[in-house]
Amino acid sequence: MANTVLTHQMIAREAAGMLEEQLPFLKGLNRSREKAIGRDVDGYSEGATVKIKIPPASAIYNGPIFAGGGSAPDQKETFANLTVNTRKHVALMFSAAERALELTDFKERFLRPAISTLASGVQADLLNQALWWTPQVVGTAGAVPSSSVTYSAARVWLEKMLAPEEPRMAIWSSDAQSALIDASKVLFNPSRLLAESYLKGSCGEFMGFEFFESQATPYLTNGTQTLTGLTISATAGQSGSVLNIAGATIGNTIAAGAIFTIANVYAVHPLLGFAYGTTLRQFVVTAPVTVTSTTQQPIPVYPPITTAAPDIPFCSALPAASAALTFWGSANTAYRQNLLFQRDAYAAAFVPLPVIAGCEGYTFDTDEMAVRVMTGGNVLNDTEVTRIDVLYGLVGVRGYHACRVSE
Numbered sequence: 001m002a003n004t005v006l007t008h009q010m011i012a013r014e015a016a017g018m019l020e021e022q023l024p025f026l027k028g029l030n031r032s033r034e035k036a037i038g039r040d041v042d043g044y045s046e047g048a049t050v051k052i053k054i055p056p057a058s059a060i061y062n063g064p065i066f067a068g069g070g071s072a073p074d075q076k077e078t079f080a081n082l083t084v085n086t087r088k089h090v091a092l093m094f095s096a097a098e099r100a101l102e103l104t105d106f107k108e109r110f111l112r113p114a115i116s117t118l119a120s121g122v123q124a125d126l127l128n129q130a131l132w133w134t135p136q137v138v139g140t141a142g143a144v145p146s147s148s149v150t151y152s153a154a155r156v157w158l159e160k161m162l163a164p165e166e167p168r169m170a171i172w173s174s175d176a177q178s179a180l181i182d183a184s185k186v187l188f189n190p191s192r193l194l195a196e197s198y199l200k201g202s203c204g205e206f207m208g209f210e211f212f213e214s215q216a217t218p219y220l221t222n223g224t225q226t227l228t229g230l231t232i233s234a235t236a237g238q239s240g241s242v243l244n245i246a247g248a249t250i251g252n253t254i255a256a257g258a259i260f261t262i263a264n265v266y267a268v269h270p271l272l273g274f275a276y277g278t279t280l281r282q283f284v285v286t287a288p289v290t291v292t293s294t295t296q297q298p299i300p301v302y303p304p305i306t307t308a309a310p311d312i313p314f315c316s317a318l319p320a321a322s323a324a325l326t327f328w329g330s331a332n333t334a335y336r337q338n339l340l341f342q343r344d345a346y347a348a349a350f351v352p353l354p355v356i357a358g359c360e361g362y363t364f365d366t367d368e369m370a371v372r373v374m375t376g377g378n379v380l381n382d383t384e385v386t387r388i389d390v391l392y393g394l395v396g397v398r399g400y401h402a403c404r405v406s407e
Helices: 006-021 030-038 101-131 148-160 175-182 192-198
Strands: 048-054 079-086 086-092 166-174 200-207 209-213 220-222 239-247 260-270 275-285 295-303 326-329 336-341 344-353 358-364 370-379 381-398 402-407
Touching: 006 101, 006 358, 006 370, 048 344, 079 344, 086 101, 101 336, 101 381, 148 220, 175 209, 175 336, 200 402, 326 381, 344 370
Parallel strands: 166 209
Antiparallel strands: 048 079, 079 381, 086 381, 166 336, 200 209, 220 336, 239 295, 260 275, 260 326, 275 295, 336 402, 344 381, 358 370, 370 381
16 A cells, blocks of 8 residues: 655656657757746746847957957857747646555556657657758658768768767667668667666667657758749848848748758858868758748748858858859758757757646746646546646757758
8 A cells, every 4th residue: 555645746757757758859969058038926928938049159360450350259059949839748647546646556557658758749749840950951852762972971061060079979769779770780889878878769879879769850841932943132242140032922831941052152161261172052041931922031940041250150151142052952842850969959948837826836947957847636527637837949049050951
């Protein structure tokens, strides 16, 4: 007979630990920046914004004259605005007898299945949001890659963008895993991460990446806009994070996560600024767009169009007027996206939710995870329900330190 009644605190602590255990993508990110997030004692609501620190990148100048004769940029941290815009929860109903179970029994019979469901939804959403901040893609749209050359091409993008060597992670689908191993007989090295923590789906190491199999690998579905015939607008020399394009049809859509290149705008070394041969700079659309103009349609893009210090140079030149755009894939078509990244490419934040008036509950809150467990009763129907909630968001910090491998 059980002699300990489960408390909301016990359930919340166990739920947080189990949730992290089943989120390899989240564990692959640098979570230390979240320590700088001010915890609001009254909790957060959907749409709230928190600031994530971004370490400064120093500019390089030629010659003996300090800062090339100009003023050196201030060495101060910048911030990425992270919007906590996603709420997910699982709904549970317990009887008094079930709440009187020992914690071990309760975990296995009720909590683990619920958290597995919640983790699947959270991981799928986080990966989908990561697509909006990942401007590089390799592979053939519509084809599962079966050669290690494709994954090597993704690694090359990280190298060109000076991503640190460790730690790097890959989230890939079961189809991608099966195709590569069957075609090339690749033997993955034993996983170091697996020895340190019990993370679900670890496949081992390959080319410096820790690979994790996931059924939550996201699909990019391009919008309704035909992706051929689009150009830069008549305005030459545009820069920054918003680009005006022409040739779209009013009422059509361009999806967040869509990737494109601009004619004669090449990728460059992010410190030295020289062009990487004939490698065109890839850009990603960071928010969904509904076309309202055929000649001056603004679209938000990442990375920003920059060519010189004090900004990080991403482009060999500013785009010419009417320069052609080439989008990845076709309109109204879905492509699964495997993801290879360095841990500082993105930042995610889970923020605490308050227990509302009239309910019993507890919010487990650390620098890495915030989970609320809350129970409320309905006196009219004589029922009691429990819910486990998380509120979170993701932003690209150095999304150019990541690359997709398309299927």
